[in-house]
Amino acid sequence: MVRTKVLRNILSIITLVLLASLSHAKSSKSSIDGLRIHVRHIDSKGNFSKMELLQRMTHRSHKRMNRLVRKTHHPPRHSTKHESSAETNVHVGSGEYVMDIAIGTPSLTFPAIIDTGSDLIWTQCKPCGRCFSQPTPIFDPSTSSTYKRLPCTAELCKALPYYKCGLNNASCQYQYVYGDGSFTHGNLSSETFTLGSKKFNNIAFGCGNLNSDGFAESSGLVGLGRSKYSLVSQLKFKAFSYCFASLDKQKQSPMLFGSLCYLNASVAKGPAQTTPLLKNPIFPFYYYLSLLGITVGTTKLDIPSSTFALNSNGTGGMLIDSGTSITYLEQTGYDAVKRHFISQMRLPVADGKDIGFDLCFASRSKPSFALPKFILHFDGADLALPENNYFIHDSDTGLFCLTVMGSSGGMSILGSMQQENFKIIYDTKKSKLSFIPTQCDQQ
Structure with missing residues (x-):
């Protein structure tokens, strides 16, 4: 009788472990075959005339093109964590389309620019030494049970173009300076992200406490480039696609x-x-x-x-x-x-x-x-x-x-x-x- 109860308890424990493992697998980065989300044009919610829309788009495009040209004609020196952040200038920043991402537990939704010319995922965070105006509340990591700062020894920290280490290597402090002088500084961290209807654990992102202007109608940026810390690389998908609807339709x-x-x-x-x-x-x-x-x-x-x-x-x-x-x-x-x-x-x-x-x-x-x-x-x-x-x-x-x-x-x-x-x-x-x-x- 005692032996039967013991066996039942062992089987119950094994069952719970298996269920927990399956539950974790469903939300892990590698177990989801596909993901669908929607993006919208950054000016789609503004009450702009067609001429105003064209002026805004061409103005942003000219600035971005000039940044790209300057960047490719003046490559940065190889960066180490001891160099000035002004030496990095590694990405373009800003963009034309935004997606909604939800961060944390409980989750809070933010609009973020998608950018195939960038890699880092980041959003503005409290406490905010300097932040630009965004359409949603700023993320407060102290309210999330799944927020963690990544240590300086983390692989993705070492992959950054510039970083410095906090006390006892307990934090990885990143600094990104974009080609036009705009920037984001903060702590490389990990969180649970909700994209569409799917949750993904332990996504590395920049929790920015110092951020310059230049990212209107968003709370930050989602990089889709080829580096290890881009969204595509972290989710371990081997392909991604988008299909931009005609702008005058203002559809997702x-x-x-x-x-x-x-x-x-x-x-x-x-x-x-x-x-x-x-x-x-x-x-x-x-x-x-x-x-x-x-x-x-x-x-x-x-x-x-x-x-x-x-x-x-x-x-x-x-x-x-x-x-x-x-x-x-x-x-x-x-x-x-x-x-x-x-x-x-x-x-x-x-x-x-x-x-x-x-x-x-x-x-x-x-x-x-x-x-x-x-x-x-x-x-x-x-x-x-x-x-x-x-x-x-x-x-x-x-x-x-x-x-x-x-x-x-x-x-x-x-x-x-x-x-x-x-x-x-x-x-x-x-x-x-x-x-x-x-x-x-x-x-």
Whole structure:
């Protein structure tokens, strides 16, 4: 009898352990095959006119492009924890789209910028020595039962471009200075994150106590780059995708991770095409594409493929970026594009500087004739853009503007406006990028 009770107790304990293990596995980073969340444009909740929206987008894009050019032309010295944080300047920051993340136990929801040009996940935290205004309460780690500061010996602490150690190595104090001088300083910590309907334990993030302005309509940033501490790397997904809906619809856009990236092909409007993702040897956390040529109308432009090549010193190349709204082309390549559009459009050229565009035409209504085609030829793939992805019309000013501009620094950037209504899949394991014409608000 006693032996039977003992056996029953042992079996009960084993059952509880197994159930606890299964429960933990369901919320662990590696046990979830796929994840779906939604993102929205950073200005979607603002009451902006179309012209104001265009001005805000082009202003942010010009600033971001200039930061990227300065950065790739002035690589930082190799950082150690003893160097000044001003030496890092390793990421771009800011962006065009935000996602909602929930942090802590109990959880508190925040809007955070998504950025393929950044790696660190961070949010503003109390006590706040310096914080910018955000639309939700600032995260207070003292109210969460799952918050932990990471020690200086943690692997992800050592992966940071700059850090210093707290007393007895008990904390990892990070300092990020972005290319425009904006910054976040605080403690590298771990927390439970809720993304969509899924919980993920022990996500490393920056709990920022000193943060400069420059991240409007958000509480921080979610980096999607290639470093160990980006969201993609920490969740151990080998692929992620997004599908930006047309901006004027002001609808949410789906963002998918893992196995879900390859599902729901029924809403595709064309075949998938795939091109290699290149890695910049100096800035390996960015995603680069091999742009080989451009077609305007029926003319493939006489531009040497070396014009857009990624150089061994980290300059040049074409970066695909979620945080830049318009596309920038190396200046000589853009000049050729501009000449051919002017020669093929049956409209007078107009001044678009008030909006922020370089090439505009005078037109009170959207032209009734078919516009010249605009095709970007990548290694193994041709991106034929719909007209709405490279021309935008503002009826208030009577301007019809090309949403492509020149970059004086030699770098090219594929912006988010040109990615609208394409499902963009980043296969980080195979280092490939696929794009599929898609009605993104139905994805």
